Amino acid sequence: MYHLTLLAVVALIGGCRAADGDVNICSDVVSNLFLPHVSNCSKYYLCMSEVAVPRECPAGYYFDARDQQCVPVMEARCVPSCKTRGLESFCYDRTCTKYVLCFDGTPVIRQCSNRLQYNGQTDRCDFPQYVDCVDNMCIRENNPNDIVFIASKARCDKYFICNDGLPNVMTCAKGLQYNPSTQSCDFASKVNCTVETLQRNILPFARAPPRSADIKCPSEGAHFIAHQKRQDAYYYCLNGQGVTLDCTPGLVFDAKSGECRESQFVGV
Numbered sequence: 001m002y003h004l005t006l007l008a009v010v011a012l013i014g015g016c017r018a019a020d021g022d023v024n025i026c027s028d029v030v031s032n033l034f035l036p037h038v039s040n041c042s043k044y045y046l047c048m049s050e051v052a053v054p055r056e057c058p059a060g061y062y063f064d065a066r067d068q069q070c071v072p073v074m075e076a077r078c079v080p081s082c083k084t085r086g087l088e089s090f091c092y093d094r095t096c097t098k099y100v101l102c103f104d105g106t107p108v109i110r111q112c113s114n115r116l117q118y119n120g121q122t123d124r125c126d127f128p129q130y131v132d133c134v135d136n137m138c139i140r141e142n143n144p145n146d147i148v149f150i151a152s153k154a155r156c157d158k159y160f161i162c163n164d165g166l167p168n169v170m171t172c173a174k175g176l177q178y179n180p181s182t183q184s185c186d187f188a189s190k191v192n193c194t195v196e197t198l199q200r201n202i203l204p205f206a207r208a209p210p211r212s213a214d215i216k217c218p219s220e221g222a223h224f225i226a227h228q229k230r231q232d233a234y235y236y237c238l239n240g241q242g243v244t245l246d247c248t249p250g251l252v253f254d255a256k257s258g259e260c261r262e263s264q265f266v267g268v
């Protein structure tokens with residue numbers, strides 16, 4: 001089984017020491033979907049039964065995750081690279097659950113667990129109803145006999161149909177709701193859809209002033225460490241430098257996975 005480890009990514013970019021844990025980039029990704037490589041746009045992966053198979057574009061071509069294929073270099077939308085200073089994060093295209101966390105130029109691949117998805121607006125793992133990403137489920141090959149319908153996690157009257165590798169948003173007629181069991185719009189009483197959302201005000205990591213960690217960070221490697229006082233925050237230490245990061249409201253930091261999770265999954 002091929003795992004893209006944090007070690008591999010960190011080593012590839014900065015020659016730094018290893019980070020804890022590893023991330024299978026193809027977990028929660030449908031078979032036959034292609035994923036970009038985080039630091040080299042000529043490389044990409046084919047996900048098959050949640051295993052990443054490395055691929056390479058021919059000379060003059062780069063992989064474009066949206067198009068799901070190699071395209072001429074000038075046209076390719078590559079995964080962004082980390083700025084040399086500061087803290088930022090961006091979506092690992094097409095995975096919905098993974099993201100790239102950059103700290104002073106060094107990227108690490110991170111993974112949201114237990115149905116949480118990466119929210120590019122708030123720069124952190126979030127409840128699926130606030131993200132509603134389905135990019136991990138649409139492959140480029142259309143099978144007219146097996147159209148892929150996907151229920152929205154954010155709204156009862158919304159669903160998606162995959163077309164040429166991209167999810168197209170569909171809306172039911174007024175008063176109807178999407179029924180996953182019949183793959184059609186239906187009377188609300190037959191669907192029983194419930195979606196809970198609240199108004200929230202969350203500042204993205206990139207826009208919030210960085211806060212240094214109030215602990216002494218290990219001098220080498222990447223570490224995600226529980227906050228001394230708060231359950232809903234943690235420290236990210238990279239080679240002795242540390243920042244304090246917040247979980248999405250409603251989540252708590254889980255030291256075992258090194259990520260924010262719903263409290264019932266902590267330590268599992």
Ligand SMILES: *[C@@H]1O[C@H](CO)[C@@H](O)[C@H](O)[C@H]1NC(C)=O
Nearest residue numbers: 039040041042043055056057
């Ligand atoms: C990207 O990968 C290709 C193919 O393995 C390699 O030839 C090229 O040097 C790599 N580019 C960078 C910037 O590492």
Ligand SMILES: *[C@@H]1O[C@H](CO)[C@@H](O)[C@H](O)[C@H]1NC(C)=O
Nearest residue numbers: 179181188189190191192193
């Ligand atoms: C909808 O929910 C109600 C109350 O929870 C339940 O009695 C009913 O069987 C559900 N209907 C369907 C179609 O699931």
